[in-house]
Amino acid sequence: xxxxxxxxxxxxxxxxxxxxxxxxxxxxxxxxxxxxxxxxxxxxxxxxxxxxxxxxxxxxxxxxxxxxxxxxxxxxxxxxxxxxxxxxxxxxxxxxxxxxxxxxxxxxxxxxxxxxxxxxxxxxxxxxxxxxxxxxxxxxxxxxxxxxxxxxxxxxxxxxxxxxxxxxxxxxxxxxxxxxxxxxxxxxxxxxxxxxxxxxxxxxxxxxxxxxxxxxxxxxxxxxxxxxxxxxxxxxxxxxxxxxxxxxxxxxxxxxxxxxxxxxxxxxxxxxxxxxxxxxxxxxxxxxxxxxxxxxxxxxxxxxxxxxxxxxxxxxxxxxxxxxxxxxxxxxxxxxxxxxxxxxxxxxxxxxxxxxxxxxxxxxxxxxxxxxxxxxxxxxxxxxxxxxxxxxxxxxxxxxxxxxxxxxxxxxxxx
Numbered sequence: 001x002x003x004x005x006x007x008x009x010x011x012x013x014x015x016x017x018x019x020x021x022x023x024x025x026x027x028x029x030x031x032x033x034x035x036x037x038x039x040x041x042x043x044x045x046x047x048x049x050x051x052x053x054x055x056x057x058x059x060x061x062x063x064x065x066x067x068x069x070x071x072x073x074x075x076x077x078x079x080x081x082x083x084x085x086x087x088x089x090x091x092x093x094x095x096x097x098x099x100x101x102x103x104x105x106x107x108x109x110x111x112x113x114x115x116x117x118x119x120x121x122x123x124x125x126x127x128x129x130x131x132x133x134x135x136x137x138x139x140x141x142x143x144x145x146x147x148x149x150x151x152x153x154x155x156x157x158x159x160x161x162x163x164x165x166x167x168x169x170x171x172x173x174x175x176x177x178x179x180x181x182x183x184x185x186x187x188x189x190x191x192x193x194x195x196x197x198x199x200x201x202x203x204x205x206x207x208x209x210x211x212x213x214x215x216x217x218x219x220x221x222x223x224x225x226x227x228x229x230x231x232x233x234x235x236x237x238x239x240x241x242x243x244x245x246x247x248x249x250x251x252x253x254x255x256x257x258x259x260x261x262x263x264x265x266x267x268x269x270x271x272x273x274x275x276x277x278x279x280x281x282x283x284x285x286x287x288x289x290x291x292x293x294x295x296x297x298x299x300x301x302x303x304x305x306x307x308x309x310x311x312x313x314x315x316x317x318x319x320x321x322x323x324x325x326x327x328x329x330x331x332x333x334x335x336x337x338x339x340x341x342x343x344x345x346x347x348x349x350x351x352x353x354x355x356x357x358x359x360x361x362x363x364x365x366x367x368x369x370x371x372x373x374x375x376x377x378x379x380x381x382x383x384x385x386x387x388x389x390x391x392x393x394x395x396x397x398x399x400x401x402x403x404x405x406x407x408x409x410x411x412x413x414x415x
Contacts, residue, residue: 042066042113042120049122056105056128062113063097066090070115074098076125077110080148103127110145136193139166141212141219150223155204157226161212162196165189169214172394175199175224177208180293180400185313186391200313200364202226215394279307279405281338282366289403294369295385297377300406306371306380308402312389317362322390323353326382330375335368336360350382367398 044064054060062074068090075085086098103109105128113120123145136142142164153159165171167189174184187197202208204227212219278284286309292300300306325331329350334341336359346353367389371380381387381399389396 042072042115042118044111044113044120044122048111051124052122052126054103054125054127057102059102060084060100061097062100062111063095064113065094066096066115068092068094072096073112073114074100075112075114076100076103077112077145078106078108083109108142108145136164136166139193141165141171141214141217143212143219143221147210147221149221150225151221153201153224153226155227156201158201159199160196161185161199161210162194163212164193165195165214167191167193170394171195171197171212171214172396173197173199174211174396175202175208176211177205181396181398182208182401183311183313184396186318186394187316200311279309280335280368280370282364284309284366286403286405289405291401292404294381294387294399294402297380297404300377300404302375302377303373304406305373306369306375306404306406308369308371308380308404310367310398310402312360312365312367312398314360314362314365318360318391319357320391321355321360323355323367324386324388324390324395325350325353326379326384326386327351328379329382330371330377330380331369332372333370335366335370337365338368351384369402 042064043066044062048062048064060076066072069092071087071089073085073087075082077083083103084101086100088096088098090096107126108123109125109127111122111125125145144162147161147163159175161173168191169189171187171189172184173187175182182202183199185197185199187195189195206225206227207222208224208226210221210224212221279286289309292308294308297306323334323346327350331350333343334346334353336355339359341353341355379385385399386397387399389398
């Protein structure tokens with residue numbers, strides 16, 4: 001792969017880099033998350049790929065190609081800490097190679113090859129543990145090295161997650177912002193402990209947290225940003241604007257009246273915006289509806305019927321599912337993926353609402369709530385002020401981030 005002349009010209013350099021890499025292998029250096037852009041003109045040999053296994057207690061040979069004469073830093077990283085590293089300059093043919101210090105069995109690791117602010121990363125490397133069953137001897141939760149604090153995602157980009165857990169354990173995953181769950185998923189670890197799931201993409205915003213738990217252990221990933229990293233504060237709502245008082249009382253009343261806006265001629269009601277039965281179906285696009293917390297609807301007109309929609313994502317078909325809302329709630333009907341729950345079966349005990357098997361399924365699901373026509377906007381979901389979804393004894397609080405819409409004709413059109 002290397003010419004004899006190139007090896008001779010770089011022989012002394014190789015020895016220096018070998019000594020440096022061996023020395024650095026005995027120290028740990030804290031490193032921040034990689035920033036910058038992908039180094040598309042830097043490549044590694046075909047043997048390097050995500051999920052690869054390296055031999056334990058042996059020097060690690062890393063090689064590849066890059067533009068001639070550029071300097072590369074090569075690091076083996078675990079939990080954002082550099083375990084061993086080396087620096088090399090590509091030769092005139094664009095070839096480069098380093099030796100990293102040997103490591104004991106473990107993982108997952110990242111291999112980072114960087115040139116200034118440009119980098120190439122190989123994720124989820126394990127050393128000495130080719131058998132998936134022995135990669136997680138403690139039975140805890142292990143996340144892919146792709147998942148890290150401060151990670152940046154694109155708006156609408158599906159969130160692919162994977163890792164290891166105790167075989168057969170159920171993993172519950174929630175994406176959280178300001179204590180509100182934006183989306184969730186549930187997945188079961190396979191016979192070898194491996195699990196993976198894809199959660200639906202989200203709108204730009206942040207910072208967010210990812211909560212991954214198996215009921216006994218929890219992993220948190222913090223500072224997740226979707227879209228621009230410098231998130232601007234939300235615009236001030238209209239009802240939060242301060243109206244300035246008129247202080248110049250010397251102006252004649254007639255003059256003030258002239259400055260007042262003239263009343264507009266009443267327009268015919270736009271029936272295209274009224275809610276119809278389609279609004280209760282799972283496939284309806286509710287992205288343009290405003291978001292609200294079911295416990296903070298006191299500004300909604302209580303003499304107009306309200307509809308609220310919530311998306312819930314499951315990685316696998318849930319088996320036993322129930323809902324729980326408070327007594328004296330103001331909900332007339334509950335729809336799950338367009339199917340209505342029989343009111344007489346749940347209103348007498350709304351804190352234990354059984355959901356028939358098959359109503360929820362893997363993938364995206366929609367819960368739609370239809371209010372009474374004249375409802376108390378201070379207790380839409382009852383006296384408890386909570387809306388819970390229970391899956392196999394695991395309770396998820398879903399009172400936040402509902403898409404809402406209200407209309408005087410909701411009930412008539414939803415029949």
